[in-house]
Amino acid sequence: MISYLRRLINKFANAFSGIAYGLKHDRSIGFQCLIGAAVLLFGGLYGFTLSEWLFILLLICLVIAAEFFNSAIEKCVDLISPQYNELAKIIKDYGAAAVLVVSLAALLAGLLILKGALR
Numbered sequence: 001m002i003s004y005l006r007r008l009i010n011k012f013a014n015a016f017s018g019i020a021y022g023l024k025h026d027r028s029i030g031f032q033c034l035i036g037a038a039v040l041l042f043g044g045l046y047g048f049t050l051s052e053w054l055f056i057l058l059l060i061c062l063v064i065a066a067e068f069f070n071s072a073i074e075k076c077v078d079l080i081s082p083q084y085n086e087l088a089k090i091i092k093d094y095g096a097a098a099v100l101v102v103s104l105a106a107l108l109a110g111l112l113i114l115k116g117a118l119r
């Protein structure tokens with residue numbers, strides 16, 4: 001039981017260490033977190049309904065998680081293929097595309113919610 005708890009605490013510590021590293025060293029992650037914080041501030045000022053908050057929180061977390069996945073993929077590629085490589089390019093471009101798709105969906109949903117909130 002104690003060793004299970006210790007492993008669990010280690011897992012959380014590792015995850016928090018990843019979050020801290022990303023915030024400190026990765027501009028894209030920092031930028032997405034800043035946008036997320038701005039949206040939360042806006043929501044606090046203008047007031048969203050409960051379902052709007054749920055959507056907004058889910059989308060912010062999705063975008064930030066996608067950015068973390070993308071950065072992890074970029075680090076893997078840099079580790080395996082620091083020199084230019086056509087396959088490395090495709091892998092990194094796929095990662096960037098995933099972030100773009102989620103970000104555009106979040107932007108669109110945000111604009112729709114904003115339109116409803118301002119009505």
Ligand SMILES: Nc1ncnc2c1ncn2[C@@H]1O[C@H](COP(=O)(O)OP(=O)(O)OP(=O)(O)O)[C@@H](O)[C@H]1O
Binds near residue numbers: 027074081085086093
């Ligand atoms: N080893 C490589 N081989 C081929 N193309 C690469 C390679 N590394 C990067 N690229 C190309 O450069 C683009 C940008 O890659 P980079 O690693 O600089 O990411 P980034 O989007 O600038 O991310 P960040 O700013 O978060 O570091 C990739 O999407 C890819 O098209």
